[in-house]
Amino acid sequence: MTAARYAVVAIGNAIVDIIGQCDDTFLARHGAAKGSMRLVDTPTIDTLYGEMGPAIEISGGSAANTMVGFASFGGPSAFIGKVANDEFGRIFRHDIGAAGVVFETPSASGKLPTSRSLILVTPDGERTMNTYLGISTDLDDREVDAATLETAQIVYLEGYLFDQPQAKAAFRQAVAIATRAGRTVALTLSDGFCVDRHRSEFLELIRSGVGILFANETEITSLYETSSFEAAARQAAADAPLAVLTRSAKGSLILANGESHEIPVDPVAKVIDTTGAGDLYAAGFLYGFTSGADLDTSGRLGSLAAAEIISHYGARPESNLGEIARARRLIF
Amino acid sequence: MTAARYAVVAIGNAIVDIIGQCDDTFLARHGAAKGSMRLVDTPTIDTLYGEMGPAIEISGGSAANTMVGFASFGGPSAFIGKVANDEFGRIFRHDIGAAGVVFETPSASGKLPTSRSLILVTPDGERTMNTYLGISTDLDDREVDAATLETAQIVYLEGYLFDQPQAKAAFRQAVAIATRAGRTVALTLSDGFCVDRHRSEFLELIRSGVGILFANETEITSLYETSSFEAAARQAAADAPLAVLTRSAKGSLILANGESHEIPVDPVAKVIDTTGAGDLYAAGFLYGFTSGADLDTSGRLGSLAAAEIISHYGARPESNLGEIARARRLIF
Numbered sequence: 001m002t003a004a005r006y007a008v009v010a011i012g013n014a015i016v017d018i019i020g021q022c023d024d025t026f027l028a029r030h031g032a033a034k035g036s037m038r039l040v041d042t043p044t045i046d047t048l049y050g051e052m053g054p055a056i057e058i059s060g061g062s063a064a065n066t067m068v069g070f071a072s073f074g075g076p077s078a079f080i081g082k083v084a085n086d087e088f089g090r091i092f093r094h095d096i097g098a099a100g101v102v103f104e105t106p107s108a109s110g111k112l113p114t115s116r117s118l119i120l121v122t123p124d125g126e127r128t129m130n131t132y133l134g135i136s137t138d139l140d141d142r143e144v145d146a147a148t149l150e151t152a153q154i155v156y157l158e159g160y161l162f163d164q165p166q167a168k169a170a171f172r173q174a175v176a177i178a179t180r181a182g183r184t185v186a187l188t189l190s191d192g193f194c195v196d197r198h199r200s201e202f203l204e205l206i207r208s209g210v211g212i213l214f215a216n217e218t219e220i221t222s223l224y225e226t227s228s229f230e231a232a233a234r235q236a237a238a239d240a241p242l243a244v245l246t247r248s249a250k251g252s253l254i255l256a257n258g259e260s261h262e263i264p265v266d267p268v269a270k271v272i273d274t275t276g277a278g279d280l281y282a283a284g285f286l287y288g289f290t291s292g293a294d295l296d297t298s299g300r301l302g303s304l305a306a307a308e309i310i311s312h313y314g315a316r317p318e319s320n321l322g323e324i325a326r327a328r329r330l331i332f
Numbered sequence: 333m334t335a336a337r338y339a340v341v342a343i344g345n346a347i348v349d350i351i352g353q354c355d356d357t358f359l360a361r362h363g364a365a366k367g368s369m370r371l372v373d374t375p376t377i378d379t380l381y382g383e384m385g386p387a388i389e390i391s392g393g394s395a396a397n398t399m400v401g402f403a404s405f406g407g408p409s410a411f412i413g414k415v416a417n418d419e420f421g422r423i424f425r426h427d428i429g430a431a432g433v434v435f436e437t438p439s440a441s442g443k444l445p446t447s448r449s450l451i452l453v454t455p456d457g458e459r460t461m462n463t464y465l466g467i468s469t470d471l472d473d474r475e476v477d478a479a480t481l482e483t484a485q486i487v488y489l490e491g492y493l494f495d496q497p498q499a500k501a502a503f504r505q506a507v508a509i510a511t512r513a514g515r516t517v518a519l520t521l522s523d524g525f526c527v528d529r530h531r532s533e534f535l536e537l538i539r540s541g542v543g544i545l546f547a548n549e550t551e552i553t554s555l556y557e558t559s560s561f562e563a564a565a566r567q568a569a570a571d572a573p574l575a576v577l578t579r580s581a582k583g584s585l586i587l588a589n590g591e592s593h594e595i596p597v598d599p600v601a602k603v604i605d606t607t608g609a610g611d612l613y614a615a616g617f618l619y620g621f622t623s624g625a626d627l628d629t630s631g632r633l634g635s636l637a638a639a640e641i642i643s644h645y646g647a648r649p650e651s652n653l654g655e656i657a658r659a660r661r662l663i664f
Contacts, residue, residue: 020430021650054400054427054648057389068386087419095386098352312644316386318353 005151006102007075007290008186011144011174012063012158013136013167014081014105015115016088017275019127019313020055022120027128034122035218037129037191039163045132048118057088058314059095060117062190063158065276065315069283069305071100072321073331075290078102078148080174082139088114089135095316105143108135125271125310133164140166141173149174150181153290154212156282159190159219162198175205184211188282192218199223206239212289213240214282217247233260244299246281248274252302254285254295263299266307276315280305284321291331301330337483338434339407339622340518343476343506344395344490345468345499346413346437347447348420349607351459351645352387354452359460366454367550369461369523371495377464380450389420390646391427392449394522395490397608397647401615401637403432404653405663407622410434410480412506414471420446421467427648437475440467457603457642465496472498473505481506482513485622486544488614491522491551494530507537516543520614521551528554538571544621545572546614549579565592576631578613580606584634586617586627595631598639608647612637616653623663633662 027034030048040048049055059068067077079096083089085107092114096103117131139161149155155178161167178185187202187210189195195202195215202223206213213236215223220232220243229247236243237255246252254261284305288298305321312318325331359366362380372380381387391400399409411428415421417439424446428435449463471493481487487510493499510517519534519542521527527534527547534555538545545568547555552564552575561579568575569587578584586593616637620630637653644650657663 049426052430054391054430055423056646056648057423059386091387091389094381098384098386313650314388316388318645 004153005076006078006148006153008067008070008154008156008286009078009080009148009152010063010067010156011080011161011171013061013115013133013160014064014083014092015061015117015131015136016092017058017060017117017119017314018049018055019058019119019121019273019275020052022052022122024122027120027122032120032128032130034128035126036193037131037160038193040130040132042132045118045130048130052118052120056313057091058316059092060276060315062160062188062279063156064096065279066156066283066286067101068096068099068316069280069321070287072317073284073287073301073325074322075287080105080143080145080148082135082143083107084112084114084135085109086113088116099316104145108138110135110138112138119275121273121275121313125274127273127275137164137166139170141170144170144174144177146177149177149183152178152183154184154186154286156186156286158188159194159198159202162201163194175209179209185209186212186214186286188214188278189219189223192222195219195222210240212242212244214244214278216278217245220245244285246278252281252299254299256295261295261299263296263303266303268307268311271310273313274310276309277306279315280309280317297330301325304328304330336485337408338410338485340399340402340486340488340618341410341412341480341484342395342399342488343412343493343503345393345447345465345492346396346415346424347393347449347463347468348424349390349392349449349451349646350381350387351390351451351453351605351607352384354384354454356454359452359454364452364460364462366460367458368525369463369492370525372462372464374464377450377462380462384450384452388645389423390648391424392608392647394492394520394611395488396428397611398488398615398618399433400428400431400648401612401653402619404649405616405619405633405657406654407619412437412475412477412480414467414475415439416444416446416467417441418445420448431648436477440470442467442470444470451607453605453607453645457606459605459607469496469498471502473502476502476506476509478509481509481515484510484515486516486518486618488518488618490520491526491530491534494533495526507541511541517541518544518546518618520546520610521555524550524554527551531555542572544574544576546576546610548610549577552577576617578610584613584631586631588627593627593631595628595635598635600639600643603642605645606642608641609638611647612641612649629662633657636660636662
């Protein structure tokens, strides 16, 4: 096994977020389940955009956000995902590259545009996502660069990819390449409804070799079809060598080697927009973990990154996470 | 004179801002004068974008920001400006309309894209703008809708328009229409370098019938070619019936009828990005003024709006300004 060129390589949907504010009645009127992600078609996204308030555009995508957060800590990372050769594709490519993440997947010149997610933020800071996948559905196994994956310490995959047959194939190929090369596969379950759509396949994948499982409370209880977080956590600990479970305001729980570590949240003055909280928690955790920090410190780095991201709009950090972590003496 | 349909109609460049962070050495390396706006061509904007850090996209444009702020207070307003039929044009059109500003100028389907400004924000919160005008240069006198302008209480014009001969002609036509209809013409000087480029024409315009002059300290001292703010303010008071002069952290000065009103700033916990501070001050002032508030209250509404805008990235309000003003009992 050669030395890892990247600490983490992630595969995910390359998305530009269109973020606006709304109230709960707007979500209800448009049939959007608060806090979830749903896939929408062109007419639906056009209607929603036409009726939503003013918005701002910020590069997003779950695994992409995690890689940008990881790079903000100072970690070497790469991202694999598909954009079109259009304005949003150029925005996505610029932002992830400028953040220090290697992104070499070529842009597609087809008829589908770059993926976008209309993110509606309610006054409580909760985000509800309406995603039009566009060109993301074109990510296929040819895009999964074995040479890149083989030189990654960890291959990080987002569950959202399972929503498209082609991307799912790419996902499975990435797992095979990483496993063959002796690399660790990390999986984030992405969303409760997403878990509901692909429960048996996720379980099979986790049991067949996922080294690190990331999930929030909704996702892990959906996976194991139980209302008890504790019961779900026990099953996760049995199925994955390392399970990292986030619980919003209740902090997070890290389960490994028969031990459990409770990590507190990092308090923020005011929650503005929870978009990317889980993605950035994963970034901080992975940075600590791949740098040789203990699990508690890794979890605290996750909490720190999540706190930064929920204190403003968008899922990309506005501050250098490495500097914050050094000031807090969590890294040196 | 018929009743005004709009309290304010503004004409300006329709721009989408691309906002990122940088340090002072980055500005120096790229020859950008901190705090100013410069016009750049395609190769320059491409180079700058390629080298700047991750960015976010938010609709902007000086006069457009003012109209959105005005609408956020609850005032009826319209905007005239030119976008292309592209992704940024759709973003601009969505955002200004969703904010409640009437925007009926048709999109152009030419080869020039929608205008964009790369806004570089330094750690002190100061913004430096690099604007590629694109389709904005196509705004001409045919776009200046007399029917709209004639029904405006105030016609608000941004000095930046003077940088393009065609837009300058549209600007002059708007002044003629407004004057003929007995409406008040308001002018913002936009930028110190912009004043430097068009000093004599600005002076002629102001003396020939601008009812309300907005300028900051740099602009007004540039206009009268003096290093003394007090001397410049005296000349402004002689040239315009109402002069509204902003002085960043030193607050603002309103001069009318031989009287002067000093208005304090509205303190903010931390200045994040000064982009739009002047635009939003004008929004608050105009809302107070057109609602019949006294000059002191109008100035305080300006300070309130400026404080909201500098506390986050971008020049479009994230909070409802009318609600803030009512909570502060500045409006009822």
